[in-house]
Every structure is written in structure tokens, then in C-alpha cells.
Amino acid sequence: MPAPAVPDAASATSVLPTHAAPPALEARLLRRAFGPRRAVDGVSVALAAGECLALFGPNGAGKSTLLRLLGGLLRPTAGEVRVAGRRVDDDPAVRAGVGLLSHQSLLYAALTARENVAFAARLHGVPDPDRAALAALDRLRVADRADTPVRRLSRGLQQRVSAARAVVHTPRVLLLDEPYTGLDAAGAEALTETLTALAAGGAALVLVTHHLDEGLALATQVAVLHRGRLAFHQPRAAVDPETFAPRYRDLVTDRGAA
């Protein structure tokens, strides 16, 4: 797969990359308003298979709303989201290839780790859901707690179970909202290995995080969302980690956005 062309200016909101095949994930001029407030305003991104977009931004920038729009959890006020060329809000089946991992566990506390992951596997039509659940838990190094109710697990272990739930169906698009929350070093390593393997297998990742190092380590594209708009969007290769941190601070404190 050739490297996609990525907009190289702060005006990236209106420029779309071109791909021969439909991008794994594409948002066109996406807008979502809550009353008079535009949480997401004219955002366009495109990710080819195997790409990872690291999305940074201050609190309230619209990152989580954008992720919910990309996952089909929210309907956009304007614009559209396509997964492998199909509109995500047209048919629930389009969401079959989408996974979601959040800083909230998205788990049922009364169910065991295995039951939670197997429930997600069944909803995604995964054959032999119990075995798939155990394999996913094993991948996140939490299989030894498979039959423990989630409410009895520590926050970090819950996050590992949540990650297993998000990847049990081997998604082609994975949406990650602060996925390292609560994870210890071993858990973070297991998650990074899993994400790297998924990307190597052709999954497109969108990683929302406040931690620049964490995001830049996985990214092939880097973007900054500020007040609902993409204030910065560059290929990772064009981003110098040394100079990006002060640039990011400028962007989100409005000094560089003017």
C-alpha cells in the first residue's frame, strides 16, 4: 500500500488525501453541533489500512465527540464517515469491523472478564466466541483472571479486559480514547503489542491521547484538534518530537492558532 498523501498545513480540514482504494476510515467535513456549540467543526481525515492517526488536543477540544462520530455512536450534523467506502450510519453491519476502546471500561461489572469479552464477540458474530474471548484475554495477559467478575478486578486489569473486548473481533478500524488509562507497564506493553500487531495486519487506528510520546510512538499521522477544528495535521515523518511539544502548546493556547 503506497503511503497516503496527508495535508501539510493547518488548513487540513478542507483537504482530503487521495487513495486508489477506499480508505479504511474516512471522515469528510464532519460537523457535530450540540445546540449552538460546534463540538466538531469541519473535520476531514482519511486513514489507509495499517495507518495510525494520533489525535491530540486539550480538554473539551471535541476529541471524544469526534471518536463517537467515527464509530457511528453519534450522527453528524453535517458530513459523513465511511469505513472501507461504506457510510457508517447507513447499515449497522458497517460497524462489524470497528472496535472501540475508551478510558472508561465499557464493561458490565457483574459479569466475568470472559463473559464480557464473549458477549462482545457474539454481538460481532465471531465464531466460537468463548474461545475467541479467552484468546483475546490471553493476548492482553489477563487470561488468568478470565472467570473473575469485573467488579473484583483492579482498574488496570479492567482496562486490559476492556482492550480484549475491543479487539476480540479483530477490527479493521480501532478507535482508542486514552486507552492506556490505568495500565501498568506490563499492561501498557501488552496493549502496544496488540495495537502494533493489528496495524501490521491492516487495521487503521485512531488514538486520542494527551501524552505526546505515547501518541507519536504509534502514529503515521499526527493531528491536533482545537475547538472542534483540526489545527494541525501532518504525516508523522514530518513531525519532530523535539519541536512538536512547544508547537502543540502554542496551538492549544491559541498563540499559534491565530
Add this chain to the structure above:
Amino acid sequence: MTAPGVTAPGVLATAWLVARKDLTIEFRTRSAFLAAVTFALLAVVIFRFSWDPTAVNALDLAPGVLWTIFVFSGLLGLHRSFGVEQADRAVDALLAAPVSREAVFLGKALANLGFVTAVQCVTVPAVALFYDLPARGGLLPALLGVAVLAAVGLVAVGTLFSAMTVNTRLAELLLPMLALPFFVPIVTPAALATARLLAGRPLAEVAPMLRLLGSFDLVFLVACTLAFPFTLEE
């Protein structure tokens, strides 16, 4: 998109998965069931001790008591229905799955129907015992039949309003305020049918109420299923 041969479950299969998950959670925690049954039994006892048998006949009072208890004990479970999904935002994973919102609604309603029916199975014998209701053959199953038929409409409306109010600050207050007016067309024929059954009237006299109940069940089930996806937008 997905691996070859992998297909997401259909509407009925999804509804069953969601219902089974909800009932498993309720079976493990028993929080809503115990609260509803305790409320129902306490209400039966309170109504019993505030009743003057010389002033009002038991057969005249029992239908009202029964349906008051059904409605309010049912609301306890209905309120919890979406509370389970909101606790750790599990609802987000459910909505991100490749299943229709309508199927999720039917699953939640099916679980609520199981919950309300279980509460009714405890309440009907309790009312029969405390009000010394006639022990005619087939009366108890007939009463339960009416109760379950009415429960379909009640849970359809209650599940929808539970989804609508769960994110609000006054959910416990808003759910009954919104749902109770819609319960009236279901509770009225159900209470009338219950009264006639208790009075030993023939089934032919009860049939029009059952038909009315069935019609409202159908209308509420279809309308609430279609309206449900819109309640999920923030």
C-alpha cells in the same frame, strides 16, 4: 470488513443476547428483583391492614391493589434497565456493535418482561393469600395470563422512557412521570379483566379487554421500538 464467514447476529438473536446478558446480571446482583419484591410484599401488607372488610368487598379492592403494586414495583426494575448500561458506559460498546438499535431495545424489553413477570409471580399469590381470594381452578393462571399480557405494553413503554431518562439528574422522578400516563390504557383494561376473573365471570366477558390489551401491546411495542434509536442521540 469482517473475516469471511463472519456475520453479525440478526434482530432476534441480538435481542436474545442482550436479554440473556441483562437477566444474568440481575440474577447475579438481584438488586432490582429484591427491591421490587420487597416493595410488592410490603405494599400488599400495608393495603391489607388499611382495608376495612366491612366497608369494601375484597373482590372489589383486590384488582386495584394488584395493579397499583404491579405498576410501581415494575418501575423499580425498569429504572435499573439502562442504569446497568450507563455504569461504565457499557452502552457505548453495545451501540458500537454491528447490531440494530431496534434489536437492542427488544432485548432490553424482553429482559424487563422477564423481570416484571417474576415479580408478578410473587405478587399474585401474595394478594390472593392476604385478600382471601377464591381458589377456583384456573383462576391463578388466568390472572397471571392477564398480568403478563399487560406487562408487554408496560415494559415497552417503560423501557423506552428508561432509556430517555437514564442520563437525567432526576431519572427516578422523571421515569414514572413520563411513563404513568402511557400506562393508563394498559392498566385500565387489565384491572377490569382482573375484576371480572375474580368475580367468576365467563371468559367471554373478559375477551374484549384481552383484545384491547393485545392491541395496545402491539401499538406500544412497534411505536417504542421505532422511537428507541432517537433516544440514544445526546
